[in-house]
Amino acid sequence: MLANSAFHTRKNLAAGITLAAGMTAAMLVLNPLAAYAADHPNLVISAADVDAMQGAIKQPGRFRNAFLATQSAVDRALQAPLAIPMPADAGGGYTHEQHKKNYQLMYNAGVLYQITQDPKYAERVRDMLLAYAELYPTLPLHPKRRPGANNPGKLFWQSLNEAVWLVYTIQAYDLILPSLTDAEAKKIEQGAIRPVARFLSIDSPKTFNKVHNHGTWLTAGVGMAGYVLDEPEWVEQALLDLDKSGKGGFLRQLSTLFSPDGYYNEGPYYQRYALMPFVTFAKAIENNEPERGIFEYRDGIVMKAIDTTIQLSYDNLFFPINDAIKSKGIDTSELVLGVTIAYGQSGDPQLLDIAAKQDQILLSGDGLKVANALDAGQEQPYTFKSFAFRDGKDGDEGALVVLRQQTDGDQALVFKPAAQGMGHGHFDKLTWQFYDRGEEIVTDYGAARFLNVEAKNGGRYLAENESWAKQTVAHNTVVVDETSHFDNNLKVANQNHPDLLFFHADDQVKISAAEINSAYPGVRLKRTLALVNSPENGKTFAIDVFDVASSQEHQLDLPLHYNGQLVDTSFRLQGFTDNLKALGTNNGYQHLWLKARGKPESGLAQVTWLNDNGRFYTQSSLMDGATELLFTELGANDPNFNLRSEKGFIARRDGVSSHTFVSVLEPHGQYNPSKEFTLEAESQVNALDHQRVGDLELITIGTKDGATQLLAYHRSKGIAADTRHTFKFGDSEYSFTGRAKLFQFNN
């Protein structure tokens, strides 16, 4: 190992040092510690980027606008005096927020220094870094660290924030390094950079080596510091674990934290957060050691992870599965960076469509490419696809399935036979959501949290996140005996996962099925969800077939949480009109007010609601005469008004060992009180049937216009795409090839 090789020469800004003799791009990760060189800066922003940016700000356009906006904000911030307070507060408190502001300002001022060469920007960064170099060596562990936890920080209460500080600060240092005297550089490195890097690596081995998002931040910070301070050993450790075994480190994280489809198993809300250190460090690696081919690593996993984050959104907002704050979307700073760097790598014009929606231009070489391409109108519509995003590092731990169609508005059905997703995961195996015309129709509560609102549990996750949001009944999936999946045991949940049985998408039918046997002892849950559209009359339906099988009798609840105002039910409701009680006492049931109940007769039961998007939605269910429907509103046992008053209804079948819930969700009509018209407020469905014929399942939906839609699908896990299936229906025989087909009859 070439532990002492010089990566590059500080201040040698103009020098173009070529690759050391014998190095080739093919050496890649197998031979990482090679000699190569770069000017400063050379992390996310390279010296060549700087040249281009200096030219670009002279031309009108998005890049110049972004530059002027940043310059104006930084100039304002420079008017405030330096503030490097003694660490005292936890997240949200003054010292915490001030140190955050400091690293953001240092980064932006560093960029402005490079672009403008105005020394005032470099001087402020220098002064702040010198102050940190004075302060840091004096710091004990942070007073607000979590007692007993192995992730304390010094500037911040946890090392995660300290690592974020380093990721920004090392870039700021890299950007102003050419302006420093040797003495200044030495003092900053000795007093701040090296101690922080040491604290986050060999002094925090557990977190540094952890294959977890926190570990990614630590390795990214330390690895980038290694490039800047000419410490290849740090880079090695960052990539391969402190002992360079490859058991931990950045490459291991890339291999493990994302599935082969780029899905991060905590879900999109945390995926966009996790992206930040991955794309930042990857870009720095690419600039310093292109021969590692980091963007090609694991079949392009960094690029896949960025794209999958985009795919897991609807109308600019992320699907709020697991702990997620529902207003987070594709315009978050992490994904702006991700899209910018991905565009810099791929030049894919569809990414520009997303960049246009983000409407934020970064001051970097890739940011300039995005700005120029948008100025030139080169964007092409981004394609949101129907896809089963496999979960698990090997892609065999279930999947997050997205079914989409644009035939009647813009619909998305999210089906979640994904793995638990660690501590932020919810006990919601096989749940689903439905989106239509810009709105969430069948909903997921997301996280119970008011981010940074002090009065709401200090802005942290609320107690109701455990007692409600994570519970099974808070989702749209079967609850057995009023107990949540895995009996709320996270460890067991993390060890198990559903199996994806199949996924299929053609023009008329998008369909997927999955099952899990471990959510409840002795109970098999199997669900098939389909999104279909009729080419003949344009109607769309979401079809749900949920099989529960057990050897023992249970109470089965299948909730549906909806967004809108209840319009009608096809059956009599008994309302609890002047006295409400909680539906249960535990596992989330204690938070539900029981507002009404009804026991429809055998046949079709319909519930219609009206969403704010002006569209009606009717869920038509096949009833056996023994299933009750319970209408609920969230908010019981919530003394601090922490929960939103959301609505739902629960199909409850008690005392059965096996049961199949069959239902169809139908968007219809339009309510336009502004223009004073209402169209088709009533469901068109007047019949629903489910039959099993051999290995085929047949769902028929009759509508009032006399038409019948028949969805036929094969239920087995592995079938050949060219297998031909034949079945008899009514007096005729039908056949289709492959997984599924939608037939239409007009009577």
Added chain:
Amino acid sequence: MLANSAFHTRKNLAAGITLAAGMTAAMLVLNPLAAYAADHPNLVISAADVDAMQGAIKQPGRFRNAFLATQSAVDRALQAPLAIPMPADAGGGYTHEQHKKNYQLMYNAGVLYQITQDPKYAERVRDMLLAYAELYPTLPLHPKRRPGANNPGKLFWQSLNEAVWLVYTIQAYDLILPSLTDAEAKKIEQGAIRPVARFLSIDSPKTFNKVHNHGTWLTAGVGMAGYVLDEPEWVEQALLDLDKSGKGGFLRQLSTLFSPDGYYNEGPYYQRYALMPFVTFAKAIENNEPERGIFEYRDGIVMKAIDTTIQLSYDNLFFPINDAIKSKGIDTSELVLGVTIAYGQSGDPQLLDIAAKQDQILLSGDGLKVANALDAGQEQPYTFKSFAFRDGKDGDEGALVVLRQQTDGDQALVFKPAAQGMGHGHFDKLTWQFYDRGEEIVTDYGAARFLNVEAKNGGRYLAENESWAKQTVAHNTVVVDETSHFDNNLKVANQNHPDLLFFHADDQVKISAAEINSAYPGVRLKRTLALVNSPENGKTFAIDVFDVASSQEHQLDLPLHYNGQLVDTSFRLQGFTDNLKALGTNNGYQHLWLKARGKPESGLAQVTWLNDNGRFYTQSSLMDGATELLFTELGANDPNFNLRSEKGFIARRDGVSSHTFVSVLEPHGQYNPSKEFTLEAESQVNALDHQRVGDLELITIGTKDGATQLLAYHRSKGIAADTRHTFKFGDSEYSFTGRAKLFQFNN
């Protein structure tokens, strides 16, 4: 009277017949039955308009776009066969909707005929009119008429719709008249126009003569038919009552239904609806008899009514006082017509700002003017003003007061010491609403109605409109002894009204006060509301001082209905967490779930909520230690899920004969989970005081930064604007001139 004078000569399209000798414009309404002439068409659209429109569609721009869109829609509609069904259904039913579609299609086709001269458009109108001429004479009263009511129709269940049919149809007839043979014209007039006009006038004397919006539609239809059919007597009757006494008729309606400020006493929701026949008929009068000066009538009341309708909106939606569907706003077809015609009259470029928001160009001469002006970018920002819109025909029956300021976002405070507003009025004297940053913060429920949704009481007003929406407790005003104002007696309510005591607006202070002694026997209610902003620190407050005085002891409830999620209270809440009961049994209380209660100590009590606009709102109230705060959610005794789950809290003081509720509403901070920051989630108010010093009232608001805002105002009804008031506060003496002043001290 010149009953036989020829208004104009049919088919004499090119002839320009001048005013009869001796006619002058000054003769106006005093000498209405004069000889004058016009080509066809000459109602809302004149022959000169047609010439201009024919030229305009050859040029690119908004007008041509609107023309092409209408042409495309009409061409599509022409593909359907003629359908003139035998009347059978009430509103929403097939025959009702078909006859509505017919008159809309006839009108549009007539316009297209004039613009394009394509005979296919005229032929469809002719065929429909000939079919109506066959059908109408055979019709009995409508089978779905309301039994015993004196307003039945024949084509429709009520004569109102029949009049709307005539208003559209007479315009369509006027537009295609040049294309008809004499025989066709005769048949249409004899079989349809004359019988309908007769049915709506001398056969419906009560409705025709009624000074009410229904009467306006009837007189507009009959009067316009008089112009087209050369029947000046019809015009006279339409303007002046069937007996031409002036006791009824269009001019009387203009004199009575609007206040001198152009306020229509049912409120803006019905005002925009009422506008339609007023502006349509007024424009037709102006085109046929400009010498009447109809747009100057009563100091320009038609123009004022249009402008006031715009003023009574926030963020494009009307203030939802009284029976109002909350999604109705300035883009309704009636106000599009109003703004278009008003712009044609005044050329006011501020109206173009509204027209741009409406984004609908009418195919008329005035529509062309709007389109051209918008194409030329001539719009200027419309000025929304702080104003007391006086109620009552003489302007002495209270007022609807709007206080606005743009210093910190866009705020509007609506204060309602208006008269009852007849059958659609709510028992909500002195209620208020508050808007900020695009959202309704302190809310009004509006009407309980799902327009045209059959499953919701046939789309009509719901029972909950009476039992909840109209009740006092559904509003933000004092309820005495859980009984609504006027004990829900509409007749008594219509006979009484609050008195506006004062209204004042300067840069820092907008303030108004009103009182009413008749809402409850022996109880005086007096409220002062102010919207203030500090020029020194930019803070804004809405200040509320509500005095209740009686000789007897009562229970006083002051509800505040808010829009958002409760964040915090400064006092302990006792939550009803696993069992909810309705708050009361009647007058709206039966619909409120009591979710929590608290009895704050004497001093300051604060309630903070978070609105979807990302802003926090804190209501700080002055407490006496004996006042309870009851936290409610709407939805009890609502077996059909007809009500929205809205939130509120009620300040309840029992057993007092006099009491003053003092509170301050403070918008603050920002919640931005997307960008992950939260600013100033806590109220800055830490002190509140109210003193009376002689005739002055002093409200002091202390904030955590050490500043004190002092609002001083004079409480008496009539004071001279230059009166100087002096008062002592603390150790100093202060003075101001006029109604009110905001002082700021920095400690």
